[in-house]
Amino acid sequence: MNIFGWIMMIGSITATTTLLIWCLWMIFNEPQRAEHIHSQLDIEPNDREP
C-alpha cells in the first residue's frame, strides 16, 4: 500500500470513528428532559386490539 493509500484509509477510518464516538458522547452526556417521561397515554395504543 502506498502513502496515499494509507492516508485515505486512516483518514476515512479516523473521521468515521471520531464522528460516531462524538455523537454517542453527546447523547449519553445530555441531561434527560422532563417531557421524555412516559405517561399512560404514550404507551402504544395502536399496538392493542380492541
Next chain:
Amino acid sequence: MTTGPGGKEHWGSRIGVILAVMGSAVGLGNFLRFPGLLAKYEGAFMIPYIIALLILGLPLAWCEWSMGRYAGSQGFNSPPGIFRLVWKNRIAPYIGALSAMVPIVIYCYYIHVEAWCLQFAWMYLSGDYITQTQQQLQASGVITPDAAGQLPSIGPVVMESVSGMSADGSIFTSSAVLFLLLAFMINFSLIYRGVVKGIEWCNRIAMPALVVCALIVLARVMTLSPPEYAPEQTVMAGLGQMWNPDWKALTNAEMWVDATGQVFFTLSLGFGLILTYASYVRRNEDIALSATTAIAGNEFCEVVLAALAIVPAAFMFLGPAIIGKVGLGLGFFALPSVFQEMPMGRLIGFLFFFLLFLAAITSSLSMLQPAIALLEEGLGLKRKASVTLLGFISLTGALLVGYFSKGLQVIDVIDFWVGNFMLFVLATIMVIVYAWAFGVDKGYSEIMHGSSIRVPQIVKPIIKYVAPGYLLIVMCCWLYQNGIAADEGGVGRIRQIFIFEGDGWRNSASLGFIAFMGMVFMVLTAISVRRWDRREQLSREASR
C-alpha cells in the same frame, strides 16, 4: 390545523430510534456493495462519496427526519398522509403513495436475499454441509480440481439451489422455500408486535450483535496469513487494492454516479423509510443529533467494518479476479470459496452470513412500516388486519418473484427500475417538496426544534438549490450511462429491459408487476384521502 387519525405511538427511547434508523440503513449494501465499489474505483472513490455524503446525505437525512417528526406530531405516519400534510396539492398523497409502494416492491425480492443469508448461515452452522456438497459434487463430476489440486468454488453451485436460478419454480422443490417462509414469518411477527415491542426491540438486539459478528470477522481477516499458493496476496496487498487512489478516476462520471447512488442506498434516503420512522419521534425530542448519529453508525459499519474485512479476505484467496465484483456476485458467489480456503472458515462463514441476515432483517422491517402506517391511518385498520392484508400482498409478490427465478432476471429488472431508478426519482421529489412546499425556513426551524446540536445555516441553500440540482444531474448521468452510452457498445441496459421476445417476457412480467403494485397503492391512497377529507369536513362542521 390538519390532525391525523394516528394514535400516540412513539419510540420507547432515543437510543431505540437511533438504532432503528441505523438498522434500516445498515443493510446488504454496506457489506456487499460498498467494499466492491471501493475495490473497483480504489481510494479515489472516497472523495465523491464523502462529497455526496456531506452535500446530499446529511442534509437529506435532516429533511426527512424533520418532515417526519412534524407530520407525526399532527398524527400522520404514512408517506401519503405526510405528503398531503406538508404539500397542499391534490396529487401530493399520490406522490407519497410511491414512497409506500417502492419499499414493498423492493421487499418482494429483498426477502429472498434475506432468506439466502439465513440459509447460508444455517449451512455453515449445521455441520459440514459445504464440505459434503463439495465432495458430492466432486464425486458426481460436477466440479473437478484444477492444475494446482484446488477445487473450484462451490458458491455458484450452492447459490443455484438456494436461489432457484437454474429453472422457474425450483425453489419450491428445495429447502429454500422453508427459509423464505421462516424469514417472512420473523418479519411479520415483529411488525405485528408494533414499533416499540417489534421494530425497536429487534434493532436493540440485532445491531449490537451485528457489530460483534463483524468485529470477529474483521479480527480474523486482519490476522490471516497469505495462502501457500499465493504468498504475495497478503492483507496489506488487499488493502492496497482498495485504498491506493488513482486520481485519474476522479474524472470518471460513472464513479460519481456510483458514489452518489451508494450514499442513497446506504442511508435509506428518499424512499420514505426515515420519514415514517421519524414520525414516531416525540415532538420535543432532538432529531439533528439523532440523525447524525444514525449516519455515523452506518458509516462506521460501512467504512470500518465492511471495507476492511471483505475485500482483503477475498483478495487473499481469490486474487485480483475479485476486483469489479459487487453485490450478490461478491457475497454469494465469491465469498463462499474464501471461507472454504480460510482457517476457521466455517465459523467465519456462519458469522458473516448471520450478520448479513441481521443487516437484512433490520432493513426489511423498515420497508414494511410505511405501508402498515398507510393501512392503519388511511383505512382505519387495526394492527391484526393491517398486518394480515400487507402480509397477503407482500407474500403474493414474493412468491411470484420467487417462482420466476430463472437467471434471477425478474429480481434484476425490478431492482434496476425500483431499487435504482425510482430511488433517484423519489429522493428528487422529496427534496423538492421539502425545499419548495414545506419551505426551507420552516424546515430549518423544525430541525432546530429541541435540537441538541446547532445545524449550520448553509444547509438551507444546499437543500433548496444544490441538492435538487445535484440529484437531477446524477439522474441524467445514470439515464445516459444505462441508455445512450450503453447503446453505443451494443444493447444498453434500459433498451434491454424493453426487449420482450424469448426470455424477454420476464421483462414485461416484471414491469407489469411494478405497475400492478403501483395501482394497488394508488387505490389504497385514494380511499385514505376520501376518509381524511371526510373526517376533516366533519371536524370543521363540528367546530362551527
